[in-house]
Amino acid sequence: MNDKFSDSVLDVDVDERGAQLNCLPGNKELHAELKEQQEFYRTSFEQAVTGLAKVALDGRFVLVNPCWLNFIGYSHEEMLNLTFQAITHPADLQHSLDCMDQLINGEKDACHHEKRFFHKNGQVLWGRLSMTIQRDAVGLPRYFIGTLQDMTETKTSRDKIAGSYEHYCNLLDTTGDGFLLVNEIGQIKDVNRAFIQQTGYRREELLTMSLGDLVAVETKEQTREHFDKIIEQKYDVFETQYRAKNGRLLDLEVRGTYLEGMGDFVIFLSDIGERKKMLAQEKTALIEAEASLQRAIKAEKQQLQAYEETRRHLGRELHDNIGQQITAVALLSDILAKDLIKEVNPLYESAKKITTRLNHALSRIRQLSHGFYQNTFDHDSLIDRLKSLASETTSIHGIGCTFHYDKTSRVKDYFGYGDTPAEECHLQLFRIAQEAVTNAVRHSGASQIELSLRHSSKGDILSITDNGIGISTKNHSSGLGMYSMAFRAKLMKADIVFNTLKTGGTCVSICMARDRKRY
Numbered sequence: 001m002n003d004k005f006s007d008s009v010l011d012v013d014v015d016e017r018g019a020q021l022n023c024l025p026g027n028k029e030l031h032a033e034l035k036e037q038q039e040f041y042r043t044s045f046e047q048a049v050t051g052l053a054k055v056a057l058d059g060r061f062v063l064v065n066p067c068w069l070n071f072i073g074y075s076h077e078e079m080l081n082l083t084f085q086a087i088t089h090p091a092d093l094q095h096s097l098d099c100m101d102q103l104i105n106g107e108k109d110a111c112h113h114e115k116r117f118f119h120k121n122g123q124v125l126w127g128r129l130s131m132t133i134q135r136d137a138v139g140l141p142r143y144f145i146g147t148l149q150d151m152t153e154t155k156t157s158r159d160k161i162a163g164s165y166e167h168y169c170n171l172l173d174t175t176g177d178g179f180l181l182v183n184e185i186g187q188i189k190d191v192n193r194a195f196i197q198q199t200g201y202r203r204e205e206l207l208t209m210s211l212g213d214l215v216a217v218e219t220k221e222q223t224r225e226h227f228d229k230i231i232e233q234k235y236d237v238f239e240t241q242y243r244a245k246n247g248r249l250l251d252l253e254v255r256g257t258y259l260e261g262m263g264d265f266v267i268f269l270s271d272i273g274e275r276k277k278m279l280a281q282e283k284t285a286l287i288e289a290e291a292s293l294q295r296a297i298k299a300e301k302q303q304l305q306a307y308e309e310t311r312r313h314l315g316r317e318l319h320d321n322i323g324q325q326i327t328a329v330a331l332l333s334d335i336l337a338k339d340l341i342k343e344v345n346p347l348y349e350s351a352k353k354i355t356t357r358l359n360h361a362l363s364r365i366r367q368l369s370h371g372f373y374q375n376t377f378d379h380d381s382l383i384d385r386l387k388s389l390a391s392e393t394t395s396i397h398g399i400g401c402t403f404h405y406d407k408t409s410r411v412k413d414y415f416g417y418g419d420t421p422a423e424e425c426h427l428q429l430f431r432i433a434q435e436a437v438t439n440a441v442r443h444s445g446a447s448q449i450e451l452s453l454r455h456s457s458k459g460d461i462l463s464i465t466d467n468g469i470g471i472s473t474k475n476h477s478s479g480l481g482m483y484s485m486a487f488r489a490k491l492m493k494a495d496i497v498f499n500t501l502k503t504g505g506t507c508v509s510i511c512m513a514r515d516r517k518r519y
Helices: 003-009 013-022 028-047 066-072 090-104 152-174 193-199 220-233 273-342 348-373 379-397 422-444 473-478 480-491
Strands: 051-056 061-064 111-118 124-135 141-150 178-183 188-191 235-243 249-259 264-271 400-405 448-456 459-466 495-500 506-512
Touching (some): 090 124, 193 264, 220 235, 220 249, 249 273, 273 348, 273 480, 379 400
Antiparallel strands (some): 178 188, 235 249, 249 264, 459 506, 495 506
Protein backbone atom coordinates (compact mmCIF):
# COMPACT_ATOMS: atom_id res chain seq x y z
CA MET A 1 0.00 0.00 0.00
CA ASN A 2 1.37 3.48 -0.89
CA ASP A 3 2.15 6.10 1.71
CA LYS A 4 -0.69 8.29 0.54
CA PHE A 5 -3.21 5.54 1.30
CA SER A 6 -1.44 4.81 4.63
CA ASP A 7 -1.70 8.40 5.70
CA SER A 8 -5.35 8.50 4.79
CA VAL A 9 -6.08 5.57 6.97
CA LEU A 10 -5.12 7.28 10.21
CA ASP A 11 -6.33 10.47 11.82
CA VAL A 12 -3.71 13.23 11.24
CA ASP A 13 -4.62 14.55 14.68
CA VAL A 14 -2.30 11.98 16.16
CA ASP A 15 0.74 13.33 14.29
CA GLU A 16 -0.18 16.90 15.19
CA ARG A 17 -0.48 16.00 18.85
CA GLY A 18 2.80 14.10 18.58
CA ALA A 19 4.56 17.17 17.17
CA GLN A 20 3.18 19.29 19.97
CA LEU A 21 4.30 16.73 22.57
CA ASN A 22 7.78 16.69 21.06
CA CYS A 23 8.15 20.40 21.96
CA LEU A 24 7.60 19.59 25.62
CA PRO A 25 10.49 18.23 27.75
CA GLY A 26 10.18 14.52 28.70
CA ASN A 27 7.41 13.72 26.27
CA LYS A 28 9.50 12.06 23.58
CA GLU A 29 8.75 8.64 25.08
CA LEU A 30 5.01 9.34 24.98
CA HIS A 31 5.27 10.43 21.37
CA ALA A 32 7.12 7.25 20.46
CA GLU A 33 4.39 5.22 22.15
CA LEU A 34 1.75 7.06 20.20
CA LYS A 35 3.61 6.35 16.96
CA GLU A 36 3.82 2.68 17.88
CA GLN A 37 0.09 2.52 18.52
CA GLN A 38 -0.53 4.33 15.27
CA GLU A 39 1.53 1.73 13.39
CA PHE A 40 -0.33 -1.11 15.12
CA TYR A 41 -3.73 0.24 14.16
CA ARG A 42 -2.58 0.92 10.59
CA THR A 43 -1.28 -2.63 10.20
CA SER A 44 -4.39 -4.16 11.77
CA PHE A 45 -6.62 -2.08 9.53
CA GLU A 46 -4.74 -2.96 6.36
CA GLN A 47 -4.22 -6.68 7.04
CA ALA A 48 -7.58 -7.50 8.60
CA VAL A 49 -9.33 -10.49 7.01
CA THR A 50 -12.63 -8.73 7.64
CA GLY A 51 -13.76 -5.69 5.68
CA LEU A 52 -13.50 -2.45 7.70
CA ALA A 53 -14.98 0.89 6.73
CA LYS A 54 -15.52 4.33 8.23
CA VAL A 55 -18.80 5.78 6.94
CA ALA A 56 -20.12 9.29 7.32
CA LEU A 57 -23.58 9.85 8.75
CA ASP A 58 -24.94 10.53 5.26
CA GLY A 59 -23.59 7.25 3.94
CA ARG A 60 -20.38 8.41 2.24
CA PHE A 61 -17.34 6.17 2.62
CA VAL A 62 -14.46 7.87 4.47
CA LEU A 63 -12.03 5.02 5.00
CA VAL A 64 -12.09 1.48 3.55
CA ASN A 65 -9.57 -1.31 4.12
CA PRO A 66 -8.18 -3.65 1.41
CA CYS A 67 -10.41 -6.60 2.43
CA TRP A 68 -13.52 -4.51 1.80
CA LEU A 69 -12.09 -3.26 -1.48
CA ASN A 70 -11.35 -6.84 -2.61
CA PHE A 71 -14.91 -7.82 -1.80
CA ILE A 72 -16.58 -4.94 -3.66
CA GLY A 73 -14.15 -4.61 -6.61
CA TYR A 74 -13.64 -0.80 -6.44
CA SER A 75 -10.40 1.11 -5.79
CA HIS A 76 -10.01 3.20 -2.63
CA GLU A 77 -10.40 6.45 -4.57
CA GLU A 78 -13.58 5.13 -6.24
CA MET A 79 -15.03 4.10 -2.91
CA LEU A 80 -14.52 7.61 -1.48
CA ASN A 81 -16.86 8.86 -4.20
CA LEU A 82 -19.56 6.30 -3.37
CA THR A 83 -22.19 5.90 -0.64
CA PHE A 84 -23.29 2.69 1.00
CA GLN A 85 -26.75 3.30 -0.56
CA ALA A 86 -25.21 3.02 -4.05
CA ILE A 87 -23.74 -0.42 -3.48
CA THR A 88 -26.68 -1.86 -1.47
CA HIS A 89 -29.34 -4.04 -3.13
CA PRO A 90 -32.64 -2.10 -3.21
CA ALA A 91 -34.45 -4.93 -1.41
CA ASP A 92 -32.09 -4.58 1.59
CA LEU A 93 -31.67 -0.78 1.62
CA GLN A 94 -34.53 0.16 3.91
CA HIS A 95 -33.43 -2.32 6.56
CA SER A 96 -29.92 -0.81 6.51
CA LEU A 97 -31.33 2.73 6.82
CA ASP A 98 -33.49 1.64 9.74
CA CYS A 99 -30.42 0.18 11.48
CA MET A 100 -28.50 3.44 10.97
CA ASP A 101 -31.39 5.47 12.46
CA GLN A 102 -31.52 3.13 15.47
CA LEU A 103 -27.77 3.61 16.04
CA ILE A 104 -28.00 7.40 15.71
CA ASN A 105 -30.98 7.55 18.08
CA GLY A 106 -29.21 5.33 20.58
CA GLU A 107 -31.85 2.60 20.35
CA LYS A 108 -29.13 0.07 19.63
CA ASP A 109 -25.40 -0.13 20.27
CA ALA A 110 -24.80 -2.36 17.23
CA CYS A 111 -26.67 -3.82 14.29
CA HIS A 112 -25.94 -7.15 12.58
CA HIS A 113 -27.64 -8.40 9.44
CA GLU A 114 -27.02 -10.18 6.15
CA LYS A 115 -27.51 -8.07 3.05
CA ARG A 116 -26.74 -7.96 -0.64
CA PHE A 117 -24.16 -5.72 -2.27
CA PHE A 118 -23.43 -4.84 -5.87
CA HIS A 119 -19.92 -5.66 -7.04
CA LYS A 120 -18.34 -3.23 -9.49
CA ASN A 121 -19.01 -5.79 -12.29
CA GLY A 122 -22.70 -5.90 -11.40
CA GLN A 123 -22.58 -9.26 -9.60
CA VAL A 124 -24.77 -9.56 -6.50
CA LEU A 125 -22.77 -10.51 -3.40
CA TRP A 126 -23.88 -11.51 0.08
CA GLY A 127 -22.18 -10.09 3.17
CA ARG A 128 -22.73 -10.05 6.90
CA LEU A 129 -22.54 -6.40 8.03
CA SER A 130 -22.03 -5.30 11.61
CA MET A 131 -22.35 -1.56 12.35
CA THR A 132 -21.56 0.57 15.38
CA ILE A 133 -21.50 4.34 15.81
CA GLN A 134 -18.66 6.57 17.00
CA ARG A 135 -19.67 9.60 19.15
CA ASP A 136 -17.75 12.68 20.27
CA ALA A 137 -17.01 13.78 23.82
CA VAL A 138 -20.52 15.18 24.35
CA GLY A 139 -22.20 12.10 22.80
CA LEU A 140 -23.02 13.43 19.40
CA PRO A 141 -22.70 10.88 16.55
CA ARG A 142 -19.64 11.42 14.33
CA TYR A 143 -19.52 8.44 11.93
CA PHE A 144 -20.33 4.72 11.54
CA ILE A 145 -17.83 1.91 11.76
CA GLY A 146 -18.75 -1.07 9.64
CA THR A 147 -17.26 -4.57 9.55
CA LEU A 148 -18.05 -6.87 6.63
CA GLN A 149 -17.73 -10.66 6.24
CA ASP A 150 -18.08 -12.20 2.77
CA MET A 151 -21.09 -14.60 2.93
CA THR A 152 -21.52 -15.20 -0.81
CA GLU A 153 -20.10 -18.72 -0.88
CA THR A 154 -21.67 -19.62 2.43
CA LYS A 155 -25.03 -18.28 1.28
CA THR A 156 -24.79 -20.20 -2.01
CA SER A 157 -23.93 -23.42 -0.17
CA ARG A 158 -26.70 -22.78 2.32
CA ASP A 159 -29.19 -22.21 -0.50
CA LYS A 160 -28.06 -25.41 -2.19
CA ILE A 161 -28.45 -27.31 1.04
CA ALA A 162 -31.85 -25.76 1.60
CA GLY A 163 -32.84 -26.60 -1.97
CA SER A 164 -31.60 -30.17 -1.58
CA TYR A 165 -33.46 -30.54 1.68
CA GLU A 166 -36.62 -29.12 0.11
CA HIS A 167 -36.23 -31.54 -2.80
CA TYR A 168 -35.65 -34.38 -0.34
CA CYS A 169 -38.80 -33.42 1.59
CA ASN A 170 -40.88 -33.06 -1.56
CA LEU A 171 -39.64 -36.39 -2.86
CA LEU A 172 -40.50 -38.18 0.36
CA ASP A 173 -43.88 -36.49 0.59
CA THR A 174 -44.86 -37.60 -2.92
CA THR A 175 -44.43 -41.30 -2.12
CA GLY A 176 -47.40 -43.20 -0.80
CA ASP A 177 -45.20 -45.23 1.54
CA GLY A 178 -44.37 -44.09 5.03
CA PHE A 179 -40.79 -42.98 5.69
CA LEU A 180 -38.72 -42.96 8.87
CA LEU A 181 -35.16 -41.89 9.58
CA VAL A 182 -34.14 -43.62 12.80
CA ASN A 183 -30.88 -43.65 14.74
CA GLU A 184 -29.22 -46.77 16.12
CA ILE A 185 -31.21 -46.74 19.36
CA GLY A 186 -34.53 -46.41 17.54
CA GLN A 187 -35.22 -42.72 18.05
CA ILE A 188 -37.13 -41.10 15.18
CA LYS A 189 -35.21 -38.29 13.46
CA ASP A 190 -37.43 -37.59 10.49
CA VAL A 191 -40.76 -38.70 8.99
CA ASN A 192 -42.74 -37.97 5.84
CA ARG A 193 -46.34 -36.96 5.30
CA ALA A 194 -47.50 -40.50 4.44
CA PHE A 195 -46.29 -41.89 7.77
CA ILE A 196 -48.01 -39.05 9.61
CA GLN A 197 -51.23 -39.96 7.81
CA GLN A 198 -50.72 -43.67 8.50
CA THR A 199 -50.25 -43.28 12.25
CA GLY A 200 -52.37 -40.21 12.99
CA TYR A 201 -49.61 -38.56 15.04
CA ARG A 202 -48.40 -35.02 14.45
CA ARG A 203 -44.86 -34.58 13.16
CA GLU A 204 -43.80 -32.92 16.40
CA GLU A 205 -45.10 -35.89 18.39
CA LEU A 206 -43.31 -38.46 16.23
CA LEU A 207 -39.96 -36.64 16.53
CA THR A 208 -40.13 -37.20 20.30
CA MET A 209 -40.88 -40.93 19.95
CA SER A 210 -38.95 -44.11 19.21
CA LEU A 211 -39.90 -47.26 17.31
CA GLY A 212 -40.67 -48.96 20.60
CA ASP A 213 -43.59 -46.54 21.03
CA LEU A 214 -45.08 -47.71 17.71
CA VAL A 215 -44.33 -51.44 17.41
CA ALA A 216 -47.39 -53.44 18.48
CA VAL A 217 -46.48 -57.13 18.23
CA GLU A 218 -42.72 -57.33 18.77
CA THR A 219 -40.59 -57.32 21.88
CA LYS A 220 -37.61 -54.99 22.19
CA GLU A 221 -35.36 -57.99 21.56
CA GLN A 222 -37.16 -58.84 18.32
CA THR A 223 -36.94 -55.24 17.14
CA ARG A 224 -33.24 -55.25 17.97
CA GLU A 225 -32.80 -58.43 15.93
CA HIS A 226 -34.30 -56.65 12.91
CA PHE A 227 -31.86 -53.76 13.41
CA ASP A 228 -28.90 -56.14 13.70
CA LYS A 229 -29.93 -57.99 10.56
CA ILE A 230 -30.22 -54.73 8.61
CA ILE A 231 -26.76 -53.69 9.83
CA GLU A 232 -25.32 -57.08 8.85
CA GLN A 233 -26.98 -57.28 5.42
CA LYS A 234 -27.27 -53.50 4.81
CA TYR A 235 -30.92 -54.19 3.82
CA ASP A 236 -33.87 -56.27 4.96
CA VAL A 237 -37.60 -56.69 4.28
CA PHE A 238 -40.10 -58.02 6.81
CA GLU A 239 -43.70 -57.62 7.95
CA THR A 240 -44.82 -56.25 11.30
CA GLN A 241 -47.60 -54.29 12.96
CA TYR A 242 -47.54 -50.72 14.30
CA ARG A 243 -50.20 -49.18 16.48
CA ALA A 244 -51.70 -45.90 15.28
CA LYS A 245 -52.54 -43.05 17.64
CA ASN A 246 -56.20 -44.14 17.74
CA GLY A 247 -55.17 -47.69 18.70
CA ARG A 248 -55.78 -49.23 15.27
CA LEU A 249 -53.28 -51.91 14.23
CA LEU A 250 -51.43 -51.24 10.99
CA ASP A 251 -50.19 -54.18 8.90
CA LEU A 252 -46.94 -52.95 7.38
CA GLU A 253 -44.20 -54.22 5.11
CA VAL A 254 -40.92 -52.76 6.35
CA ARG A 255 -37.94 -52.15 4.02
CA GLY A 256 -34.92 -51.02 5.99
CA THR A 257 -31.49 -49.79 4.87
CA TYR A 258 -28.49 -48.99 7.06
CA LEU A 259 -26.49 -45.82 6.39
CA GLU A 260 -23.14 -46.92 7.72
CA GLY A 261 -21.45 -43.53 7.54
CA MET A 262 -24.26 -41.85 9.49
CA GLY A 263 -25.22 -44.71 11.76
CA ASP A 264 -28.89 -44.20 10.84
CA PHE A 265 -31.60 -46.42 9.40
CA VAL A 266 -33.74 -45.42 6.42
CA ILE A 267 -37.07 -47.21 6.68
CA PHE A 268 -39.95 -47.30 4.19
CA LEU A 269 -43.27 -48.74 5.33
CA SER A 270 -46.01 -49.97 2.97
CA ASP A 271 -49.50 -50.43 4.34
CA ILE A 272 -50.37 -53.99 3.35
CA GLY A 273 -53.60 -54.20 5.33
CA GLU A 274 -55.79 -53.91 2.24
CA ARG A 275 -53.54 -56.33 0.34
CA LYS A 276 -53.76 -58.91 3.14
CA LYS A 277 -57.51 -58.38 3.30
CA MET A 278 -57.79 -58.92 -0.45
CA LEU A 279 -55.57 -62.02 -0.27
CA ALA A 280 -57.75 -63.40 2.52
CA GLN A 281 -60.86 -62.68 0.44
CA GLU A 282 -59.27 -64.29 -2.62
CA LYS A 283 -58.33 -67.34 -0.55
CA THR A 284 -61.88 -67.59 0.78
CA ALA A 285 -63.24 -67.17 -2.73
CA LEU A 286 -60.91 -69.89 -4.04
CA ILE A 287 -61.96 -72.24 -1.25
CA GLU A 288 -65.62 -71.54 -2.00
CA ALA A 289 -65.02 -71.95 -5.73
CA GLU A 290 -63.22 -75.25 -5.15
CA ALA A 291 -66.07 -76.41 -2.92
CA SER A 292 -68.60 -75.39 -5.61
CA LEU A 293 -66.54 -77.21 -8.24
CA GLN A 294 -66.39 -80.35 -6.13
CA ARG A 295 -70.13 -80.15 -5.55
CA ALA A 296 -70.68 -79.76 -9.29
CA ILE A 297 -68.38 -82.69 -10.04
CA LYS A 298 -70.15 -84.78 -7.42
CA ALA A 299 -73.54 -83.86 -8.92
CA GLU A 300 -72.37 -84.74 -12.42
CA LYS A 301 -70.91 -88.00 -11.15
CA GLN A 302 -74.27 -88.77 -9.59
CA GLN A 303 -75.93 -87.96 -12.90
CA LEU A 304 -73.53 -90.29 -14.70
CA GLN A 305 -74.14 -92.98 -12.11
CA ALA A 306 -77.88 -92.50 -12.57
CA TYR A 307 -77.34 -92.67 -16.31
CA GLU A 308 -75.38 -95.90 -15.99
CA GLU A 309 -77.98 -97.32 -13.62
CA THR A 310 -80.70 -96.43 -16.13
CA ARG A 311 -78.72 -98.18 -18.86
CA ARG A 312 -78.34 -101.25 -16.67
CA HIS A 313 -82.07 -101.15 -15.88
CA LEU A 314 -82.87 -100.93 -19.57
CA GLY A 315 -80.47 -103.79 -20.20
CA ARG A 316 -82.20 -105.94 -17.63
CA GLU A 317 -85.61 -105.04 -19.03
CA LEU A 318 -84.48 -105.85 -22.56
CA HIS A 319 -82.92 -109.13 -21.50
CA ASP A 320 -85.32 -110.35 -18.84
CA ASN A 321 -88.63 -108.99 -20.08
CA ILE A 322 -88.76 -107.93 -23.69
CA GLY A 323 -86.11 -110.46 -24.71
CA GLN A 324 -87.97 -113.31 -23.07
CA GLN A 325 -91.24 -112.24 -24.63
CA ILE A 326 -89.72 -112.03 -28.10
CA THR A 327 -88.07 -115.41 -27.50
CA ALA A 328 -91.48 -116.85 -26.68
CA VAL A 329 -93.03 -115.23 -29.76
CA ALA A 330 -90.17 -116.54 -31.90
CA LEU A 331 -90.75 -120.07 -30.56
CA LEU A 332 -94.46 -119.80 -31.27
CA SER A 333 -93.72 -118.50 -34.76
CA ASP A 334 -91.35 -121.40 -35.35
CA ILE A 335 -93.99 -123.91 -34.17
CA LEU A 336 -96.55 -122.22 -36.39
CA ALA A 337 -94.22 -122.46 -39.38
CA LYS A 338 -93.67 -126.18 -38.77
CA ASP A 339 -97.39 -126.80 -38.50
CA LEU A 340 -98.05 -124.87 -41.70
CA ILE A 341 -95.40 -126.77 -43.65
CA LYS A 342 -97.04 -130.07 -42.62
CA GLU A 343 -100.32 -128.79 -43.99
CA VAL A 344 -98.60 -127.49 -47.08
CA ASN A 345 -100.05 -124.10 -46.28
CA PRO A 346 -98.81 -121.25 -48.46
CA LEU A 347 -98.54 -119.08 -45.32
CA TYR A 348 -95.58 -121.19 -44.31
CA GLU A 349 -93.09 -118.81 -46.00
CA SER A 350 -94.57 -115.80 -44.21
CA ALA A 351 -94.35 -117.54 -40.85
CA LYS A 352 -90.77 -118.50 -41.58
CA LYS A 353 -89.90 -114.84 -42.42
CA ILE A 354 -91.54 -113.71 -39.18
CA THR A 355 -89.46 -116.23 -37.26
CA THR A 356 -86.26 -115.07 -38.98
CA ARG A 357 -87.01 -111.41 -38.23
CA LEU A 358 -87.84 -112.22 -34.63
CA ASN A 359 -84.54 -114.05 -34.23
CA HIS A 360 -82.68 -111.07 -35.71
CA ALA A 361 -84.52 -108.73 -33.34
CA LEU A 362 -83.76 -111.03 -30.43
CA SER A 363 -80.05 -111.04 -31.37
CA ARG A 364 -80.03 -107.23 -31.50
CA ILE A 365 -81.85 -106.99 -28.17
CA ARG A 366 -79.27 -109.30 -26.62
CA GLN A 367 -76.47 -107.10 -28.00
CA LEU A 368 -78.13 -103.97 -26.67
CA SER A 369 -78.89 -105.50 -23.30
CA HIS A 370 -75.28 -106.66 -23.03
CA GLY A 371 -74.04 -103.11 -23.75
CA PHE A 372 -76.52 -101.53 -21.35
CA TYR A 373 -76.30 -104.07 -18.59
CA GLN A 374 -72.53 -104.57 -18.34
CA ASN A 375 -71.52 -103.11 -14.98
CA THR A 376 -67.77 -103.68 -14.78
CA PHE A 377 -64.96 -103.24 -17.24
CA ASP A 378 -61.42 -104.53 -17.32
CA HIS A 379 -58.73 -104.23 -19.94
CA ASP A 380 -59.86 -107.29 -21.90
CA SER A 381 -63.54 -106.34 -21.80
CA LEU A 382 -62.65 -102.80 -22.96
CA ILE A 383 -60.82 -104.21 -25.98
CA ASP A 384 -63.67 -106.61 -26.67
CA ARG A 385 -66.30 -103.88 -26.36
CA LEU A 386 -64.40 -101.55 -28.70
CA LYS A 387 -64.19 -104.39 -31.24
CA SER A 388 -67.92 -105.02 -30.83
CA LEU A 389 -68.69 -101.31 -31.14
CA ALA A 390 -66.83 -101.23 -34.46
CA SER A 391 -68.49 -104.36 -35.87
CA GLU A 392 -72.00 -103.34 -34.67
CA THR A 393 -71.62 -99.88 -36.21
CA THR A 394 -70.72 -101.52 -39.53
CA SER A 395 -73.52 -104.08 -39.44
CA ILE A 396 -76.27 -101.77 -38.15
CA HIS A 397 -75.50 -98.50 -39.92
CA GLY A 398 -73.67 -99.78 -42.98
CA ILE A 399 -70.65 -97.53 -42.21
CA GLY A 400 -67.18 -98.95 -42.45
CA CYS A 401 -65.92 -98.93 -38.84
CA THR A 402 -62.64 -100.55 -37.80
CA PHE A 403 -60.70 -100.94 -34.55
CA HIS A 404 -56.89 -101.02 -34.32
CA TYR A 405 -55.20 -102.05 -31.11
CA ASP A 406 -51.51 -101.49 -30.44
CA LYS A 407 -50.47 -104.30 -28.12
CA THR A 408 -47.71 -102.10 -26.65
CA SER A 409 -50.45 -99.98 -25.10
CA ARG A 410 -50.35 -100.09 -21.33
CA VAL A 411 -53.98 -99.14 -20.85
CA LYS A 412 -54.28 -102.44 -19.02
CA ASP A 413 -52.17 -100.91 -16.25
CA TYR A 414 -53.88 -97.55 -16.39
CA PHE A 415 -55.42 -96.72 -13.06
CA GLY A 416 -57.49 -93.68 -12.16
CA TYR A 417 -56.71 -91.03 -9.60
CA GLY A 418 -58.41 -90.38 -6.32
CA ASP A 419 -61.76 -92.15 -6.11
CA THR A 420 -61.83 -93.26 -9.79
CA PRO A 421 -60.80 -96.95 -9.97
CA ALA A 422 -59.33 -98.62 -13.04
CA GLU A 423 -62.53 -100.36 -14.10
CA GLU A 424 -64.35 -97.02 -13.92
CA CYS A 425 -61.70 -95.49 -16.18
CA HIS A 426 -62.16 -98.31 -18.70
CA LEU A 427 -65.91 -97.76 -18.60
CA GLN A 428 -65.51 -94.00 -19.18
CA LEU A 429 -63.16 -94.67 -22.12
CA PHE A 430 -65.74 -96.95 -23.73
CA ARG A 431 -68.53 -94.41 -23.18
CA ILE A 432 -66.43 -91.67 -24.80
CA ALA A 433 -65.74 -93.92 -27.79
CA GLN A 434 -69.43 -94.84 -27.95
CA GLU A 435 -70.47 -91.15 -27.85
CA ALA A 436 -67.89 -90.16 -30.49
CA VAL A 437 -69.03 -92.94 -32.85
CA THR A 438 -72.69 -92.02 -32.32
CA ASN A 439 -71.94 -88.36 -33.12
CA ALA A 440 -70.06 -89.38 -36.26
CA VAL A 441 -72.93 -91.59 -37.41
CA ARG A 442 -75.64 -89.02 -36.70
CA HIS A 443 -74.03 -85.71 -37.62
CA SER A 444 -70.87 -86.04 -39.70
CA GLY A 445 -72.12 -87.85 -42.81
CA ALA A 446 -69.02 -90.07 -42.53
CA SER A 447 -68.55 -93.23 -44.58
CA GLN A 448 -65.56 -94.44 -42.58
CA ILE A 449 -64.82 -94.44 -38.83
CA GLU A 450 -61.61 -95.68 -37.25
CA LEU A 451 -61.05 -96.49 -33.55
CA SER A 452 -57.45 -96.73 -32.41
CA LEU A 453 -55.78 -97.51 -29.08
CA ARG A 454 -52.02 -96.96 -29.10
CA HIS A 455 -49.09 -96.04 -26.90
CA SER A 456 -47.05 -92.84 -27.27
CA SER A 457 -44.39 -90.92 -25.33
CA LYS A 458 -47.17 -88.90 -23.72
CA GLY A 459 -49.16 -91.93 -22.65
CA ASP A 460 -51.86 -94.19 -24.03
CA ILE A 461 -54.11 -92.57 -26.61
CA LEU A 462 -57.60 -93.62 -27.65
CA SER A 463 -58.66 -91.86 -30.85
CA ILE A 464 -61.87 -91.92 -32.87
CA THR A 465 -61.46 -90.54 -36.40
CA ASP A 466 -64.05 -90.12 -39.16
CA ASN A 467 -64.02 -88.75 -42.71
CA GLY A 468 -67.14 -86.61 -42.28
CA ILE A 469 -67.71 -82.86 -42.44
CA GLY A 470 -65.77 -81.99 -39.29
CA ILE A 471 -66.83 -80.08 -36.17
CA SER A 472 -68.42 -76.67 -36.49
CA THR A 473 -67.39 -73.96 -34.03
CA LYS A 474 -70.92 -73.90 -32.66
CA ASN A 475 -71.02 -77.65 -32.04
CA HIS A 476 -67.52 -77.53 -30.61
CA SER A 477 -68.48 -75.04 -27.93
CA SER A 478 -72.00 -76.08 -27.04
CA GLY A 479 -72.59 -79.71 -28.04
CA LEU A 480 -74.01 -81.81 -25.19
CA GLY A 481 -72.25 -84.93 -26.45
CA MET A 482 -68.91 -83.17 -26.52
CA TYR A 483 -69.51 -81.77 -23.03
CA SER A 484 -70.29 -85.28 -21.81
CA MET A 485 -67.07 -86.66 -23.35
CA ALA A 486 -65.01 -83.82 -21.85
CA PHE A 487 -66.50 -84.41 -18.41
CA ARG A 488 -65.82 -88.15 -18.55
CA ALA A 489 -62.20 -87.42 -19.50
CA LYS A 490 -61.96 -84.99 -16.59
CA LEU A 491 -63.15 -87.69 -14.19
CA MET A 492 -60.16 -89.81 -15.28
CA LYS A 493 -57.75 -86.84 -15.14
CA ALA A 494 -57.14 -87.43 -18.85
CA ASP A 495 -56.74 -84.90 -21.67
CA ILE A 496 -59.28 -84.84 -24.49
CA VAL A 497 -58.86 -82.93 -27.75
CA PHE A 498 -61.42 -82.34 -30.54
CA ASN A 499 -59.83 -81.58 -33.93
CA THR A 500 -61.21 -80.92 -37.37
CA LEU A 501 -58.76 -82.50 -39.83
CA LYS A 502 -57.34 -80.62 -42.82
CA THR A 503 -58.48 -83.47 -45.07
CA GLY A 504 -61.98 -83.26 -43.59
CA GLY A 505 -63.51 -85.19 -40.76
CA THR A 506 -63.07 -85.20 -37.02
CA CYS A 507 -60.57 -86.74 -34.61
CA VAL A 508 -61.35 -87.14 -30.91
CA SER A 509 -58.22 -88.02 -28.90
CA ILE A 510 -58.05 -89.01 -25.24
CA CYS A 511 -54.56 -89.10 -23.72
CA MET A 512 -54.01 -91.01 -20.49
CA ALA A 513 -50.68 -90.25 -18.80
CA ARG A 514 -50.01 -92.79 -16.05
CA ASP A 515 -47.56 -90.53 -14.23
CA ARG A 516 -49.73 -87.45 -14.29
CA LYS A 517 -50.18 -85.80 -10.89
CA ARG A 518 -53.55 -85.07 -9.40
CA TYR A 519 -54.73 -81.50 -10.01
